[in-house]
Amino acid sequence: MDFTFSPEHIALRRMIREFAENEVAPIAAEIDRDHQVPMETMRKLGQVGLLGVCFPQEYGGMGAGEMGYCILMEEINRVCTSTGTNVGAHIGIGAMAIYLDGNDEQKRRYLIPLARGEQFAAFGLTESGAGSDAAAIRTRAVREGDSWILDGGKVFITNGGYADVVTVMAVTDPALGARGGITAFIVETDWEGFKVAREEDKMGIRGTSTAELVFEELRVPHENVLGKVGEGFVTFMKSLDMGRLTLGAACIGGAEMALESAVRWAKTRRQFGAELASKQAIQWKIADIATELEALRSLVYRVAWLVDTGQPFGQLAAMCKLYGSEVASRAIDIALQIHGGLGFSRDFPLERGFRDARIGEIYEGTSEVQRIVIASNIFREHGVRIRP
Amino acid sequence: MRIIVILGRVLDPSGIVVKGSAGRIFVNREEYLIQPADACALEAALRIKDGMAAEVVALPRSPLPDDDILRQAIARGADRAIYLTGPALKAADEAAMTGVLTAAIERLGGADLVLIGSTTLDTGQGQLGLRLAEALGGAQITGAWQVSSADGQVQAVLQRNGRYVAVEADPPVVVTLLPGALKLRYPDGVRLINVYRGVGEVGDALEAWDAADLVDEAALTPLVESRGKEFAPERERGVRASGTPAEMAQAAADALRQRMRR
Amino acid sequence: MDFTFSEEQEMFRAMFRDFSAKEIAPQAEELDHEEKPALGALRKAAQQGFLGATLPEEYFGAELDYTSYAMLIETLAADSVSTAVTLATHVSLVAMSILNHGTPEQREEWLPLLAAGEVIGAFALTEPDAGSDVQAVATRATPDGDQVTLDGVKTWVANGEIAGLFLVFAQGAEGMDAYLVPQDTPGLTVGYREPTLGLRSATFNTLYLEGCRVSEANRLGQPGEGGSIAQQAQDRMAVALAAAGLGVSENAIQVAAQYATERVQFGVPIAQKQAIQGYIAEAKIEVEALRYLVYHAAWLVDQRGDYGFDASVVKAFGARVARSVTNRMVQVMGGYGYMEDYPMARKYRDARALHIIGGPTELHDFQIAQRIFADLDMDIAP
Numbered sequence A: 001m002d003f004t005f006s007p008e009h010i011a012l013r014r015m016i017r018e019f020a021e022n023e024v025a026p027i028a029a030e031i032d033r034d035h036q037v038p039m040e041t042m043r044k045l046g047q048v049g050l051l052g053v054c055f056p057q058e059y060g061g062m063g064a065g066e067m068g069y070c071i072l073m074e075e076i077n078r079v080c081t082s083t084g085t086n087v088g089a090h091i092g093i094g095a096m097a098i099y100l101d102g103n104d105e106q107k108r109r110y111l112i113p114l115a116r117g118e119q120f121a122a123f124g125l126t127e128s129g130a131g132s133d134a135a136a137i138r139t140r141a142v143r144e145g146d147s148w149i150l151d152g153g154k155v156f157i158t159n160g161g162y163a164d165v166v167t168v169m170a171v172t173d174p175a176l177g178a179r180g181g182i183t184a185f186i187v188e189t190d191w192e193g194f195k196v197a198r199e200e201d202k203m204g205i206r207g208t209s210t211a212e213l214v215f216e217e218l219r220v221p222h223e224n225v226l227g228k229v230g231e232g233f234v235t236f237m238k239s240l241d242m243g244r245l246t247l248g249a250a251c252i253g254g255a256e257m258a259l260e261s262a263v264r265w266a267k268t269r270r271q272f273g274a275e276l277a278s279k280q281a282i283q284w285k286i287a288d289i290a291t292e293l294e295a296l297r298s299l300v301y302r303v304a305w306l307v308d309t310g311q312p313f314g315q316l317a318a319m320c321k322l323y324g325s326e327v328a329s330r331a332i333d334i335a336l337q338i339h340g341g342l343g344f345s346r347d348f349p350l351e352r353g354f355r356d357a358r359i360g361e362i363y364e365g366t367s368e369v370q371r372i373v374i375a376s377n378i379f380r381e382h383g384v385r386i387r388p
Numbered sequence B: 001m002r003i004i005v006i007l008g009r010v011l012d013p014s015g016i017v018v019k020g021s022a023g024r025i026f027v028n029r030e031e032y033l034i035q036p037a038d039a040c041a042l043e044a045a046l047r048i049k050d051g052m053a054a055e056v057v058a059l060p061r062s063p064l065p066d067d068d069i070l071r072q073a074i075a076r077g078a079d080r081a082i083y084l085t086g087p088a089l090k091a092a093d094e095a096a097m098t099g100v101l102t103a104a105i106e107r108l109g110g111a112d113l114v115l116i117g118s119t120t121l122d123t124g125q126g127q128l129g130l131r132l133a134e135a136l137g138g139a140q141i142t143g144a145w146q147v148s149s150a151d152g153q154v155q156a157v158l159q160r161n162g163r164y165v166a167v168e169a170d171p172p173v174v175v176t177l178l179p180g181a182l183k184l185r186y187p188d189g190v191r192l193i194n195v196y197r198g199v200g201e202v203g204d205a206l207e208a209w210d211a212a213d214l215v216d217e218a219a220l221t222p223l224v225e226s227r228g229k230e231f232a233p234e235r236e237r238g239v240r241a242s243g244t245p246a247e248m249a250q251a252a253a254d255a256l257r258q259r260m261r262r
Numbered sequence C: 001m002d003f004t005f006s007e008e009q010e011m012f013r014a015m016f017r018d019f020s021a022k023e024i025a026p027q028a029e030e031l032d033h034e035e036k037p038a039l040g041a042l043r044k045a046a047q048q049g050f051l052g053a054t055l056p057e058e059y060f061g062a063e064l065d066y067t068s069y070a071m072l073i074e075t076l077a078a079d080s081v082s083t084a085v086t087l088a089t090h091v092s093l094v095a096m097s098i099l100n101h102g103t104p105e106q107r108e109e110w111l112p113l114l115a116a117g118e119v120i121g122a123f124a125l126t127e128p129d130a131g132s133d134v135q136a137v138a139t140r141a142t143p144d145g146d147q148v149t150l151d152g153v154k155t156w157v158a159n160g161e162i163a164g165l166f167l168v169f170a171q172g173a174e175g176m177d178a179y180l181v182p183q184d185t186p187g188l189t190v191g192y193r194e195p196t197l198g199l200r201s202a203t204f205n206t207l208y209l210e211g212c213r214v215s216e217a218n219r220l221g222q223p224g225e226g227g228s229i230a231q232q233a234q235d236r237m238a239v240a241l242a243a244a245g246l247g248v249s250e251n252a253i254q255v256a257a258q259y260a261t262e263r264v265q266f267g268v269p270i271a272q273k274q275a276i277q278g279y280i281a282e283a284k285i286e287v288e289a290l291r292y293l294v295y296h297a298a299w300l301v302d303q304r305g306d307y308g309f310d311a312s313v314v315k316a317f318g319a320r321v322a323r324s325v326t327n328r329m330v331q332v333m334g335g336y337g338y339m340e341d342y343p344m345a346r347k348y349r350d351a352r353a354l355h356i357i358g359g360p361t362e363l364h365d366f367q368i369a370q371r372i373f374a375d376l377d378m379d380i381a382p
């Protein structure tokens, strides 16, 4: 076993940290307050190559693998969860679906500008009646000659308000359902029939766009079918597996930020004639966050290594997301508490961190869905099939 | 146009905590950066290259234990970098480095422009640029904010007596840059990964040259010999005042009075 | 023991519910988003006598027992924790301090105004360097004939922007003193409003006292009695805050449970899933335990004994329950729990305050342990 990062990944982390501290950290509070997607920063991320971090160089990427992408997610989320979420929806699930199942032509046409940050992607799965139960989607796609006509809509789509490309899952054969009846499409948002119907007002990650999308007789050429007709569900589930891992990486960043600020404050703040750091009630909290953080870090990077070495990882990716989101929430909660009244103030980043962290247990499959995935994998090995 | 950039490294100050009460420096994270003023020199070189055909070659300012900052330079856009090695180089001072660098530049086919930081962050070292200018026999411009090149000449902007002045010289020119003059660009992701992996377009951009092949041993003998360290006498501790502003002012006045009496 | 509520108490509860549903609930969300205090509702609350809830009738109070008052706070918090905190600050921290420690003149002067809502009360104890450590209060009270000059800075003063009367704690010659300082006293400035995570329809301000002169007659209690006045007020407040925690938790369960019956995934309402059932059941267990702690502590307040220990217990538990219940109920609502146009996100943000406001949970933990070890003849320091 070798638990060291390669020189290129160490150099990559330093590059990302430099970028994050200089370009992302300074805008984090502002984009939360103003409910703004940091477009300029997103573009800059693309210019230096970071939005293609995990894609091959032939498709405009950096070729740093899933390991590199996890490093990106950790470092960006350490300073700003909103920007981290924008990046995650763009690369981790949106573009990832095209990378995983797109043909060469689709990758050249779409993946290259996405990897360079010249265009942005979103991942369109959830509908108002289909959240955890993704197979319950209703958006319909009907074949008409060389095209498909899409009707329906999606809710809660991150990047939906500004994306250029959305990977959309639609029903192509209602009789077959998730097994053979659902197809993935690459949709360009300036096509006629595509509409952004609404932007959500959220508790946290307010520097992201969460949009409702409506499709009315949206004509998609047949060449934009992603993967095979009828196999869209598999494409989306594969993308989500990758997304779950990298959400775990994002949570390392959130928990790190919490730990760093808790330590900083505990050594500065004096009450009862001594630094908070001298009190066991505080020390125990710090020790707990640090321990969970290390456990999470080990899990996430191990799974990244599994992905990069072509080994199965789905079960562990679900654990990354489940455990990571809970660790990040706990860490932020503790850090906020150590700040006392100031933790409750929007003038300090803990408050934002607290609102932001809460999303981790909800999106890209709730904690309950992760537990269902994990338990059914275990029971399957014992010959028991579990229904959600 | 061939531009030589001379780079040094320094321990990242953000990874260090100085604890006065313990009389110690704690190194939490041992990471090295390109010397801030040298980073400006690199950026100046890359900006010239952005606008015209130019080759940017990075060389080390002093013996380096590894080639990391040279890879960093390539990741950020330098075409080549030469890592100078050899046991004889270990103790090299500015005079010896001047000899080695001059020979290296010669082997590269000479330079039109040499860019280097005017000073180092840790040791305050500022001789190397001047020595190089002398050794290469060209013009020198010290303490520049900006450098550019047009019409076969090198232009620079300096600050003299509170005013900005533009100067111009014929190549070869050595220009030293002030720290903070320019913000060094981010690495390019693809170059970064490839230069560390040693693949692709930048795969052989980094070369290692043995100093012994460049100059004879005598030239590497340092002029300066270190015979030990001595520190300035410890200063008296200050006085900490607390209470209302009036009380603090009183305490400060009392302390001053006492000190004057002594 | 008798765990039933009196007929009168049941009647009050119905009345509170009615009031809250009509006056608080409809605008709670909007006021939270606009970060505005519920001034209209407070005026209506005054008409109902709620702003003098526990004050005797001679001061135009409603003369409620503390249990009924706890019910009032609980009920209001179900719809708006901000308004519950505003009212509890006014009644538990300010009005009842005057009632318990004031001279007849002070009571005559202030209690009818507070009961009528013509004056809103605020409680100024915390300072930048004195949060958990109340003894570190640095605001000074300097005597000057029959006047006293107050100098210092107070932070996190609830109701700061809407208050007419501030109960200010300052160090005097014999220890901590408490002063009643009307809002229009020269030298008193209400400053910076904290932008907060939750409780956004309540205001928390910095208070500047610069050469602020009040009459000696404005001192509440004896010289040096301020520390004890503050502690008693904080104990009463602790019970009220726990009641607020109870209210917001109960309501969160109701809202989420209702949602779980309507939200269909995998072909069935999510209420059919054991994960959801488990969340609701665990939350309910905590809420029921909290309920009896709250009413017991409220009853103790009326017994006028020393209930400091019970106040810490109920406050610490109330904070924990509110935090964990709202957290789970957000989860039950999935993505909708994260949206600001559903009430759950607000409850979640509001509930987080309870671990800090009224003294952080670590401080209550300490006070609880302190009592236990004191019984074993051992002194412990925070």
Ligand SMILES: Cc1cc2nc3c(=O)[nH]c(=O)nc-3n(C[C@H](O)[C@H](O)[C@H](O)COP(=O)(O)OP(=O)(O)OC[C@H]3O[C@@H](n4cnc5c(N)ncnc54)[C@H](O)[C@@H]3O)c2cc1C
Pocket: A089, A122, A123, A124, A125, A126, A130, A131, A132, A133, A155, A156, A157, A158, A159, A202, A205, A210, A359, A362, A363, A364, A365, A366, A367, A368, A369, A388, C263, C265, C266, C270, C273, C274, C275, C276, C331, C332, C333, C334, C335, C336, C338
């Ligand atoms: C800010 C934000 C961004 C998002 N971005 C995207 C995006 O980019 N693309 C996209 O496609 N979607 C996106 N989503 C949607 C997100 O993935 C869903 O919200 C999530 O999958 C949960 O679905 P739901 O909200 O409908 O909750 P529901 O599925 O209704 O779940 C409600 C509750 O019931 C539980 N539950 C459901 N079924 C079961 C069961 N069988 N057993 C036990 N418990 C169960 C859930 O865990 C949850 O606690 C986003 C959501 C948010 C809030």
Ligand SMILES: Cc1cc2nc3c(=O)[nH]c(=O)nc-3n(C[C@H](O)[C@H](O)[C@H](O)COP(=O)(O)OP(=O)(O)OC[C@H]3O[C@@H](n4cnc5c(N)ncnc54)[C@H](O)[C@@H]3O)c2cc1C
Pocket: A269, A271, A272, A276, A279, A280, A281, A282, A337, A338, A339, A340, A341, A342, A344, C089, C123, C124, C125, C126, C128, C130, C131, C132, C133, C155, C156, C157, C158, C159, C199, C204, C353, C356, C357, C358, C359, C360, C361, C362, C363, C382
């Ligand atoms: C919404 C809100 C409303 C408020 N309203 C009012 C008001 O109306 N009037 C008023 O006077 N004040 C008010 N406060 C202030 C509140 O009482 C203080 O914030 C609280 O007492 C904590 O003080 P602090 O913020 O200075 O935190 P600190 O005292 O600095 O504490 C920071 C952290 O360290 C912990 N800690 C401190 N000492 C120890 C120790 N010895 N051992 C272990 N842990 C320790 C604390 O528990 C906390 O977690 C309000 C606060 C909030 C958030």
